[in-house]
Amino acid sequence: MAWEWDQERLRRFREGAPEVLGEVYRAHAEPLARALRSVAFRGRGFAHLQGALEVENTVLETFARAFEPRTRLAYDGVRPYAQFLMGIARNVVLEQSRSREVVAGLGPQDEGSTVDWELGAAAGRGESLEQQLEDQEVEALLVNFKQGLSPEERELFELRFTEGLAQESAAERVGLTRIQVRRREKGLKQRLLDFLQARGYLQNIQAQGWGFLKGRGEA
Amino acid sequence: MTCTNSEMKAALQALFLGELKPEGHARLREHAKTCAECREGYERLSRVESALEKRVLPKGREALLEAQLMERVRASQQAAAPERRSFWDWWKVALPAAAVAAVALLVVLPRGRGTGPAEGEWQARKGSTDSAFGVRAFCVSSEGKVRGEALPGGKLECPEGAAVQFSYTAPQSARLSVAAKSSSGEVLQFFPREGAPAPVTPGVDVPLSYSTPVQGGWLSAPMEVRARFTDDKGQVLGETQVTLTPAK
Numbered sequence: 519m520a521w522e523w524d525q526e527r528l529r530r531f532r533e534g535a536p537e538v539l540g541e542v543y544r545a546h547a548e549p550l551a552r553a554l555r556s557v558a559f560r561g562r563g564f565a566h567l568q569g570a571l572e573v574e575n576t577v578l579e580t581f582a583r584a585f586e587p588r589t590r591l592a593y594d595g596v597r598p599y600a601q602f603l604m605g606i607a608r609n610v611v612l613e614q615s616r617s618r619e620v621v622a623g624l625g626p627q628d629e630g631s632t633v634d635w636e637l638g639a640a641a642g643r644g645e646s647l648e649q650q651l652e653d654q655e656v657e658a659l660l661v662n663f664k665q666g667l668s669p670e671e672r673e674l675f676e677l678r679f680t681e682g683l684a685q686e687s688a689a690e691r692v693g694l695t696r697i698q699v700r701r702r703e704k705g706l707k708q709r710l711l712d713f714l715q716a717r718g719y720l721q722n723i724q725a726q727g728w729g730f731l732k733g734r735g736e737a
Numbered sequence: 738m739t740c741t742n743s744e745m746k747a748a749l750q751a752l753f754l755g756e757l758k759p760e761g762h763a764r765l766r767e768h769a770k771t772c773a774e775c776r777e778g779y780e781r782l783s784r785v786e787s788a789l790e791k792r793v794l795p796k797g798r799e800a801l802l803e804a805q806l807m808e809r810v811r812a813s814q815q816a817a818a819p820e821r822r823s824f825w826d827w828w829k830v831a832l833p834a835a836a837v838a839a840v841a842l843l844v845v846l847p848r849g850r851g852t853g854p855a856e857g858e859w860q861a862r863k864g865s866t867d868s869a870f871g872v873r874a875f876c877v878s879s880e881g882k883v884r885g886e887a888l889p890g891g892k893l894e895c896p897e898g899a900a901v902q903f904s905y906t907a908p909q910s911a912r913l914s915v916a917a918k919s920s921s922g923e924v925l926q927f928f929p930r931e932g933a934p935a936p937v938t939p940g941v942d943v944p945l946s947y948s949t950p951v952q953g954g955w956l957s958a959p960m961e962v963r964a965r966f967t968d969d970k971g972q973v974l975g976e977t978q979v980t981l982t983p984a985k
Binding site: 577708 | 746749750753754755766769770776778779780781782783784785787788789790791792793794796798799802803805806807809810811813814869871888889904906907908940941942943944
């Protein structure tokens with residue numbers, strides 16, 4: 519992750535300027551989440567990080583500690599911030615792990631030394647078979663869903679969700695206004711939700727949209 | 738088992754549609770910690786979003802977490818900032834204080850000039866505000882749950898049967914000692930267990946390798962624990978203090 523610190527940015531970071539904290543967070547949140555997910559499959563005792571909820575909680579807790587005034591002062595602006603952040607994440611995860619071991623009545627195990635905590639060191643390595651199968655299931659469902667869309671809808675779907683284009687840029691590409699893109703996008707997501715429920719992938723998620731209610735036969 | 742919390746079901750859907758507010762997201766995450774069904778829904782929706790965006794942390798969730806993070810930062814900054822007072826509030830306090838100070842200056846200054854306490858003596862009593870060195874203290878129950886924590890300069894209540902755990906932040910290698918003086922005058926050394934200050938590596942919130950059980954009555958009255966970071970020559974790099982108090 520290329521993240522440039524200059525004196526001014528470092529000064530404002532240390533002061534706690536919200537816009538700089540936001541920039542730092544957005545530049546490092548996804549790499550940190552990726553590294554945490556990777557650790558989950560390499561360290562005995564870190565399996566809880568396979569779940570999205572735990573990864574999100576750990577990302578939030580790590581940044582909350584990283585943005586405490588003292589911790590901001592402790593960052594020197596020289597070594598990579600990702601590395602600094604991973605040191606904090608490591609402590610957060612080890613604390614979580616220890617409290618789980620105590621609750622489960624297991625002996626303490628410090629895996630901090632045996633797991634590679636370098637950010638992104640082994641991203642994408644060693645997923646469980648169960649996880650791989652579920653990923654394949656989701657991918658197949660998405661392919662299936664896209665096949666049922668009109669060419670215009672499919673183009674918008676790809677631009678917005680797969681390529682991650684901003685609404686303005688996607689609107690330009692498909693010749694619509696941003697408002698129109700927003701409406702169609704919401705409709706597409708609602709239909710996807712409906713589709714996933716109808717195929718049994720999602721259950722018991724209350725729906726408010728008409729299409730969804732009709733699909734469930736509840737309207 | 739079926740969850741009947743309709744607010745959370747609606748929140749799951751709103752999350753996927755990008756319509757959930759940060760407060761709603763925080764409530765949903767809290768609920769999902771204890772509700773297996775909603776947790777399953779949360780995980781599955783996340784998997785779909787991740788597959789779509791080819792990201793571990795989908796953009797929508799990243800933005801919701803950012804809002805919650807900034808709220809926490811704001812709250813902690815407000816908690817740390819002194820309470821604002823109106824002009825008259827200040828004036829009511831300042832006027833008598835200024836009068837007392839003026840009298841004290843007249844009485845003390847001629848005798849006290851040049852004999853004030855060294856800077857270090859004052860710093861030892863407070864959490865340092867301009868140094869990155871510091872310690873945090875945690876009270877950990879016998880079940881392994883954190884019952885409370887204290888930042889540098891703060892106060893930590895901890896009952897008999899629990900344990901006190903310290904973590905330190907040091908921007909550079911240093912030697913650390915964490916110790917307190919009991920009401921009877923006995924020196925209680927928390928880190929290292931005995932002997933001279935021990936070397937610690939740079940790091941943020943690094944837990945010390947052992948905790949100290951609260952037992953035998955050593956924590957029967959408030960106690961000021963001082964953490965001192967020094968270099969190899971014994972020069973003080975940073976100093977902070979945490980107050981431990983007994984709890985029922």
